[in-house]
Amino acid sequence: MTQPLSKSIVIWAMVIVVLIVLSAPTIVVLGASLTSGNIITFPPDGLSLQWYAKIAMAADLRNAFLRSLAVASICTLIAIPVGTLAGIALSKYAVRFEHALQIYLLLPFTIPLIGSGIGLMLLFGEWGLLGQIWPIGVACCVINLPFMIWAVTASASSLDPDLELAAANCGAPPVATFFHVTLPAVLPGVISGSLLMFILALNEFLVSLLLTDARTVTLPVQIYNSIRSIITPDLAAISVVFIVCAALVIALLDRLVGLDIFLKSK
Amino acid sequence: MTSQAEAVAPRSSLPVAVSVQKVDMTFDGFQAVKGASFDLAEGRFLTILGPSGSGKTTLLRMIAGFQRPSAGEIFINGVPVSAAPPHKRSIGMVFQKLALFPHMTAAENVAFPLKMRRFDANTIPERVKRYLDLVQLGPYADRRIHQLSGGQQQRVAIARALVFEPDLLLLDEPLAALDRKLREEMQLEFRRIQRELGVTTINVTHDQREALVVSDEVIVMDKGVIQQNAAPAQTYRTPANAFVAGFIGVTNFLSGKVVAVEGANLTYEAAGEAMQGHWSAPGAPQLGATVTGALRAEQIRLAASVAELSACQTVKTGVVTDAIFEGERIVYEIALTGAPGTVLRAFDHDPVTHKQFAIGETMAMGWNARDVLTFPN
């Protein structure tokens, strides 16, 4: 494989440009968070970790972050059983209402989030659920569940149907077959789906904006509220913490199932 | 019929392990299995042989309990099993694509049926080891499935199917995917293990050689119907009908109208020539009826001239259209003189000393009337 030099130079140049464009916002925000000055600026005005110290002290930011973690956890805990069962059922059985389910799976791309957000806000308001954390987790789960179902379906559709018959032949009743054979086979999809759900819920902004109030404000909403008053470097610092969280989740995913599986599971 | 009853006697002295009675299977109006009935005695090795799509897998899956017969009943050790779900049947199965559990090691795969069938946990490791040794996989116990070769995976599947000492072992063409050498090795392996354990076995294949090599009994199936149920040599020597004659061995077919009948011997006119044959179906041949004669390639004697074949009752000549040197034999395709379009296949089993005829040369072919098995059309 000898390529003309000019061709490889062009390819490398493009790769570098893409990398710079993709990582520029991250680099800028990282730089801005390290400033020793009082205004948010890039390149930073001297280096210091003072804004990190400040956000560690700021109770409202910390609480908002913890609430975001809680929302993401609730969302993931609901998505795992629901999404796993739905994904397996969808790929294996001729499910009734299959058509309706497929439309549901396309919802994230078709219904504007603001629409789902207002709908959920009206519903939760009616039921008197606003002002609590868990309904926000449920809402994030409802909106993003198709991603979980997709991840599981991709794993489940490559499952050899004879495997379950083989388990039965080995003497395993249906429930044991599910736990010993079906579930391990779709586990990569379940893991990648649930980590995806976690990140999506952690970052969720628009729907949370409509569902939260002063008691339940999550981190993205908190940041948004702060921007509206005054932009200080602590917002850059909290953004970096956020990015690090997402990076950790991706590293975890790579360790557990390998990113190639994740990328293939759509 | 008395002679047949005597031939069966040694079989029936053993208790019947599997009895399939008038079993039908219909998928949306398509009959995959029609009126299948057979009994299999304990410890016997039965092979169901048939072309792809003949209903072999369907029959096996009904016995395993994955599908319910549309009609009829299956008995295992005298007990009707249709009501029992697959996990309550004492049947080990080796699947066509093996269906080993990919997330478990070889040993875990073999231990799985023992755990599911609640064997005493203390005895499981010893038993797993014993069965892995039986299939010569002892050193590979802790390998993952994808770290094993095709032949080794095969052996894990066998060990998994046998480890809980099932009443019945089912094999669904597990060797089809292997290369020829490994396949023949595994056929003998199946035979050895089956003899060693004495487990009643039903094997499914479309490979006629495998059926003849490994089995005590052969059932030939076509289009969902059992065509013949007999010992391997009997299936080969006295096929029940033209389909069986054509499916097993290399067979030439010559059909025509009966012109003379003398007991079981008859003369019919095929491709413009008189042909002597032996009636091989129930009843008697009728004058004027159309019949098909089946003549095995290896029953045809070959020579350079008609004079050399004076010992044969029927002698014909033909022109060689193809000659294939296969090592242990030469396969000839010979166009019958005076019968355009009729090509016979014949073997020369001594390619070392015999001269090989070239394409275009004229040869003499000879056979006897009893070699032409004649069936109604």
Ligand SMILES: Nc1ncnc2c1ncn2[C@@H]1O[C@H](COP(=O)(O)OP(=O)(O)O)[C@@H](O)[C@H]1O
């Ligand atoms: N689940 C099914 N639904 C519909 N048709 C089936 C099903 N299983 C098998 N068949 C049909 O029944 C026939 C016999 O199939 P099978 O038993 O698999 O044949 P074999 O194993 O001899 O190749 C085939 O024509 C096949 O298409």
Ligand SMILES: [Mg+2]
């Ligand atoms: Mg089959």
